[in-house]
Amino acid sequence: MDIVIKLSQFLLSLSLLIILHELGHFIPAKLFKTRVEKFYLFFDVKYSLIKKKIGETEYGIGWLPLGGYVKISGMIDESMDKEQMALPPQPWEFRSKPAWQRLIIMLGGVTVNFILAFIIYIGMAFAYGDTYIANEDLKDGLNIESQAMMKAGFKTGDKIISIDDEKLEKIDNDLNMNLVMSKRVLIDRNGVQKEITMPIDFADQRKEEGVPPASMRIPFYINEIPAESTNKNLKAHDLLLALDGQEAKYMDQVKKILLNNKNKTITATIIRNQKEQQIQVVVSKDGKLGVQLGELEASLLAKLGYYKITEKKYSLTESIPVGLKRGKDKLFGYGKQLKMIFNPETKAYKQVGGFHAIYNVFPNTWSWEVFWNITALLSIMLGVMNLLPIPALDGGHVMFLLYEIISGKKPSDKFLENAQMVGFVLLITLLLFANGNDIYKAIVGK
Structure with missing residues (x-):
């Protein structure tokens, strides 16, 4: 049953993100009177699970759950339809449209991804509010069990003042990710401030640890x-x-x-x-002592004076700036993660995961709050990844369109076909690497 719940959340989130991303391409294409031949959830290699043609567009669900796509007439895409491209351009084709219209069509998918993430964060702020421990209310510091953190110079009882010169306002789920990506951390140890320089390969040092970098100190209950x-x-x-x-x-x-x-x-x-x-x-x-330990509820911990838990509820109007800030923080945070991954010195690329890693992010029990939180983050990740200037991704098409708009020269179809093939090979390589990491971790158990 746990597997069914986990898989259901994974597929629902993935399907929602794919459909809305492709809808972001579909709507402007239709507005600019560009023919859309196919709109698919998942890939229909050789055959489809479901398909139905409505008007000029075939809608369907493929059997290979690695994404989805819209096939736009007259566009060099993953279908590599050279026969169509060899024919004279038609008014309804993508290649016949002005560059600015093609740019809007290509940016539609990632635009929807970012808008969706911000809408979800606004909705979550309104529906669930905020529950956290203000950093100033953390009387006795944090618990440090991570060997990598100890090696860097942290000790249990340390209070974190700032991370990369940004003051730490509250203890929440983002703390540990911020620590992993940080360069400098200012702490208070027994009333004395000290700055710790984080190792550049800190993420790699932590790869075998089963404990978070920092956690709340808990009582012996x-x-x-x-x-x-x-x-x-x-x-x-x-x-x-x-x-x-x-x-x-x-x-x-x-x-x-x-x-x-x-x-x-x-x-x-x-x-x-x-x-x-x-x-x-x-x-x-x-x-x-030979006893079995348990956990106290947060409300009881607060009652006993261990922690002061802050709970905030927001009106719809108040939720908008809160959700926008949360979305912005997640967006910039993911940008920092990518920067780490592409820096060989950090060795963070070893932690890159594929579909199994994404699947494992979802819990075994159903929680709409957790589901929407993960979906919003995945939407940001999908948007950012698609903006990378790699041929075969939206960002690759955008790169060539910007070149055309600035220079006034359109790259030849042959060049775009070759670039698409290079990009496709690069994407397959990245896909194999990411999912290969998943397989390796499963085999070695780390």
Whole structure:
């Protein structure tokens, strides 16, 4: 059932993005009276799953879920229809239209992708608001378990002041991605500020780690006492506050104290039934209490004074600037990721993934909030990738059209055919590389 839910989200998101992207080409093509021969979700190599011709356009669903396309008459595209291009230009063909109209048609897809992302972020701000911990309310700093972060110079308890000179306002889901892409991080450690220069290959150093760069410090909360446990004084739902006379509000503090008290009986201060009390606990030879841990709900953590959680609701009017800013931040953030990937020194290209990586982004449980958040980000990614000046992508066509508009000279059909073929080979290479990375990671288990 988990696989079905995950796959359903993946296919729904992918289908929505493809249809709207191609609609972005389709609508201006129709407005400029350009014939559209095909409008397809997925590729119909050799045959289609569904097809129906309405007017001059064949609408259908292909069997190969690697994208989709609109086939516009008189346009050199992935179909490489040389027979049509060998005939005299017709008024309804793409090649017969003015350069500015062709430019609008080619930019239509990515324009829709960006508009869609911003609309989703505005809608999410209105529907779900914002829930976060203000950085100034983070009293005891962050938890650092990542070896790459420790090697760079971070420690548990550090408070991040700014990332690349941009003040950190809140602790949210973007923090770790910003850390991975950062060059400089200013921290506060016990009241003293320190700037840490991030390693250029930080993303590569983290590739085998199963923990985030930074996370919230969490309390030692007991979910269950196994039957074989020697600590019968402890009970389910106990919350640890101190051990051996030392503060132990957080898991990292508890682990350190326990390792220093192996094979000992020590005093623990706990909260049980909303009352603070002291009990004796036995530390095993490997520095453990022999209990199963659990997680406290965010609201209870806030009630106990661990974190102050800020919740904001926005009116429709207020949601617009909030959503636009969120979209802008995601757009620039993805631009920074691409810059890292194309810089060999970062070795970030090793982390590039294909369809399996995208599939794995979706959770096993259905959440519309998560679904729309992922879909908006994928829409930005699709828009940016399509704008790359690679022949066979929208950006390649735009590049040649801009050259034509500026120089007044139109590249020959033969040149465009050769460029399309080069671009197609390059795209296949990138596709194989990305999905090859997925296969490699699956084989080696990293």
